[in-house]
Amino acid sequence: MKGLKDESSNKKEVIERLKEIAEKDMDPLSMRMWGHIYYAGVEDVIELARTAYLLYMDKTMLDFTVYPSILKMENEVVAITADLLNGDESVVGNFTYGGTESIMLAVKSARDLFRKRSNSTPEIILPSTAHPAFYKSAEFLGVKTVTIRVDENYKADLEELKSAINNRTAMVVASAPNYPFGVVDDVEGIAEICIEKNLWLHVDACLGAFVLPFFKILGERVPKFDFSVxxxxxxxxxxxxxxYAPRGAxxxxxxxxxxxxxHIFVMAxxxxxxxxxxAVLSTRSAGTLSASWAVLRYLGKEGYxxxxxxxxxxxxxxxxxxPEIGLEVIGNPEGSVIAFRSDVVNVFRVSSIMAERGWYVQSQPGSKHLNFPKSLHFSINxxxxxxxxxxxxxxxxxxxxxxxxxxxxxxxxxxxDFLSSLGLREGELPENMELINELIHAMPPEIVEDIFKKIVNEVIFKPTKG
Ligand SMILES: Cc1ncc(COP(=O)(O)O)c(C=O)c1O
Structure with missing residues (x-):
């Protein structure tokens, strides 16, 4: 292990080194990635976002009394988002650094409200397709998760939901759409149940908020999912x-x-x-907020x-x-992400071959124990x-x-000895992702989670020489 170099370096050398270590990375703007990327595919959107980011990179969002423009931008970004999602003038909101942070704050609000009426451990009810950010939030906040099945259309099963509700239920979650398959839950049906039982309904529109309203205008079948419900x-x-804003927004x-x-924290x-x-985070650059503000303003309804x-x-x-080549779409996705499974070909192998051709196609291992298929995911940009x-x-x-x-x-x-088959090396990413995905599919999920924690803790996150 090595620490800081004794001498300073020159700027050029540092940047050269950065480029060198990034040699094996894919280019996120190459349009060859079908996951982990939301790129408008238009150079000027990226350029504008970068310029706006740099203008605010050094300003902090820590103390809203310091920079008046930051508060103004946050309120404008929230107003645009609320308007897009059919919110009326009573809707309020805040900017966070990502979906997980937004979800964690919502879970905290629901938990705290629940605590006013009960001393029991609060529970949140999640369709099995809901994002892991809810499980993470529950783990962080001492909330229990109750997972319900999805029906044959990959939407939350309403009968299961009804039977999962009890007097410890603090929140019910619906996705618009879910990440694995791009399917939008029956938010209207779920809302009816929540109104009857006086329950908090959170709609996770992390993926859909800025695309489903436009699909609808374009005549697509989009179920109601927002404040209109x-x-x-x-x-x-x-x-x-x-x-299409940079990460952290x-x-x-x-x-x-x-x-x-x-969810507002005050300490005096x-x-x-x-x-x-x-928000959860305190000090953070206002760069992602200003870039979001700029991109929203630049694109407008016409651009989106x-x-x-x-x-x-x-x-x-x-x-x-x-489907013509043996890949079968999963569900009836209303969203901009879709997934395919196959009875005729191993989809993980397809993903590996595509990687050799310079494409990133995300494998979703699913689980044979939970009856989730092996699939390929496409986040369409x-x-x-x-x-x-x-x-x-x-x-x-x-x-x-x-x-x-x-x-x-x-x-x-x-x-x-499957661990040695994975070709793990300290401080490095595993090489055989195909085998890893097969193992995740085949092994019980609790065991997969334990092994992952061990590998990540003891092998992957190891300091390497600078
Ligand atoms: C539906 C959904 N919810 C929540 C999240 C979590 O968002 P983030 O990765 O920004 O924390 C994601 C991320 O892909 C998502 O697709």
């Missing part, structure tokens, strides 16, 4: 996904200020200045509609072409409209080639 109490909406909305009260019992936080149209074009091509034909050509070839591949005997690997 009576009973929806809070909504998470990520700017750093289909808002989300909004949490509450139907009115009474609900939000529980110390010798320093009063700390007032509306144009980009939504491009996404729809790609979605239609994938939905038409992929507007920029993909420029490359989709080339992509389909390569995908066809990858599927043909994968069909010829011999299946690995995963049970045999599990019985043996």
């Amino acid at each position: 009576e009973g929806v109490v809070s909504i998470s909406a990520d700017l750093h996904k289909y808002g 989300s909004v949490l909305l509450h139907r009115n200020a009474d609900y939000r009260g529980n 019992r110390w010798p320093g200045y009063p700390i007032v936080n509306t 509609l144009r980009l939504a149209k491009m996404i729809l074009r790609v979605k239609k091509v994938l939905l038409k072409e992929l 507007p920029g993909h409209a420029h490359v989709v034909e080339e992509f389909i050509k390569d995908l066809k070839m990858a599927v043909e080639s994968a069909k010829k591949h011999k299946e690995v005997d995963i049970e045999k690997i599990i019985q043996g």
Whole structure:
């Protein structure tokens, strides 16, 4: 292990070194990634976001009394988001650094409200397709999670929901859409149940907030999911996904200020200045807020509609072409993310072959124990409209080639010393992702989680030489 270098370096050398260590990284703006990227595919949006970011990079959001423009921008960004999601003038909201932070704050608000009426451990009810950010929030906040099944259309099962509700229920969650399959839950049906039982309904529109309203205008089938549905109490909406803002940008909305009260933190019992936080994080750059503000203003409704149209074009091509080569779409996705499973080819192999061709296609391991299929996930970006034909050509070839591949005997690997088969090296990422995905699919999820924690703690996150 090495510490700081004794001498300073020159700027050029540092940047050269940065470029060198990034050599094996994919280019997030190359449009060859179908996951982990939300890129408008338009150079000027990125340029504008970078310029706006740099203008505010050095300003902190820690103390809202210091920079008046930051408060103004936050309120404007929240107003735009609330308007898009059919909020009326009583809706309030705050800027956060991401979906997980927005979700954690919503769970905290619901938990604290619950505590006013009960001493029991609060529970949140989640469809099995809800994002892990809810489980993480529950773990951090001492809340119990209750997972319910999804129906044959991959939407939260309403009968299961009814039977899961009890007097410890503090929150019910619906996704608009869920990440794995892009399916929007029946928010109206869930809201009816929540109104009857007087329960907090959070809609996770981290993925859908900035794209579903535009799909609807373009004539797509989009179920109601926002404040137009009576009973929806809070909504998470990520700017750093289909808002096309840089990472570290989300909004949490509450139907009115009474609900939000529980997530505002104030501390005036110390010798320093009063700390007032509306988010989990305290000191943070205002760069992602100013970039969000700039991109929203720049694109306007016209820009978001144009980009939504491009996404729809790609979605239609994938939905038409992929079934023809043996990939079957999962559910009836209303969103801009979709997933495919297959009975004729190992989808993890397809992903590996695509990687050799310079494409990133995300494998979703699912779980045979939970009856979740192995699948390939596509987060469609507007920029993909420029490359989709080339992509389909390569995908066809990858599927043909994968069909010829011999299946690995995963049970045999599990019985043996499978950790050594993974080719793990200290401080480095594992090489054989295909095998890892097979193992995740085949092993009980609790065991997978334990092994992951161990590997991440003891092997991957190890200091390496600078
Ligand atoms: C539906 C959904 N909710 C929540 C999150 C969590 O958001 P973040 O990764 O910004 O914390 C994601 C991320 O992909 C998501 O897709």
